[in-house]
Amino acid sequence: xxxxxxxxxxxxxxxxxxxxxxxxxxxxxxxxxxxxxxxxxxxxxxxxxxxxxxxxxxxxxxxxxxxxxxxxxxxxxxxxxxxxxxxxxxxxxxxxxxxxxxxxxxxxxxxxxxxxxxxxxxxxxxxxxxxxxxxxxxxxxxxxxxxxxxxxxxxxxxxxxxxxxxxxxxxxxxxxxxxxxxxxxxxxxxxxxxxxxxxxxxxxxxxxxxxxxxxxxxxxxxxxxxxxxxxxx
Ligand SMILES: O=C(O)CCC(=O)C(=O)O
Ligand SMILES: [Fe+2]
Numbered sequence: 001x002x003x004x005x006x007x008x009x010x011x012x013x014x015x016x017x018x019x020x021x022x023x024x025x026x027x028x029x030x031x032x033x034x035x036x037x038x039x040x041x042x043x044x045x046x047x048x049x050x051x052x053x054x055x056x057x058x059x060x061x062x063x064x065x066x067x068x069x070x071x072x073x074x075x076x077x078x079x080x081x082x083x084x085x086x087x088x089x090x091x092x093x094x095x096x097x098x099x100x101x102x103x104x105x106x107x108x109x110x111x112x113x114x115x116x117x118x119x120x121x122x123x124x125x126x127x128x129x130x131x132x133x134x135x136x137x138x139x140x141x142x143x144x145x146x147x148x149x150x151x152x153x154x155x156x157x158x159x160x161x162x163x164x165x166x167x168x169x170x171x172x173x174x175x176x177x178x179x180x181x182x183x184x185x186x187x188x189x190x191x192x193x194x195x196x197x198x199x200x201x202x203x204x205x206x207x208x209x210x211x212x213x214x215x216x217x218x219x220x221x222x223x224x225x226x227x228x229x230x231x232x233x
Contacts, residue, residue, distance in 0.1 A: 034185035037199030039124035044194035064104035079145040117230040124196035141225040149180035159232035160198025167222040
């Protein structure tokens with residue numbers, strides 16, 4: 001990856017489907033920190049983009065290799081339910097099949113989602129992105145679900161991670177690579193936002209201490225929150 005700065009301008013027609021003004025993507029909005037290499041893109045996905053991504057998530061959630069509860073090695077369960085694309089993540093590694101679930105082959109990672117991720121990275125950093133994205137983790141947050149501070153450290157590449165948010169707003173806590181404690185910045189993520197973290201922030205601890213139930217855009221028809229985090233293995 002090249003220099004990591006704030007985005008410059010628009011990225012032009014690099015998306016898989018511009019949606020003819022129907023709001024698949026919004027015009028670039030001002031991008032902001034909270035840390036070097038970590039860029040919040042508020043309102044990155046327009047209404048049509050949010051609808052399209054949510055419809056895809058609903059398909060991906062179906063069995064086989066569908067939504068599952070993740071069991072942690074020490075016996076706890078994640079409150080967020082998850083489905084993976086491309087490679088199946090389990091604590092702590094990647095497998096071609098759902099080794100900690102129904103054993104089915106993981107669903108394919110769609111090329112268009114890689115395009116969406118590259119588009120977000122290009123907007124965040126103001127330069128083209130050539131990463132071959134091949135993994136997505138789709139997280140479903142019901143009432144009270146949260147995600148503890150962790151690093152996305154099971155990938156072999158240092159390609160930026162891109163997350164897309166749908167539904168209820170949340171507090172996204174973004175810390176440092178040094179440890180899971182302070183200092184951190186609490187960023188409010190809302191439906192349609194993208195968040196990119198790469199470069200010096202690639203291995204920063206982050207988590208979702210809470211969502212804000214009832215704040216999803218009503219027209220989306222989603223209760224709760226969904227995040228889609230795209231990575232390169
Ligand atoms: O839900 C989010 O926004 C964060 C998800 C996350 O950190 C992950 O999937 O590793
Ligand atoms: Fe993460």
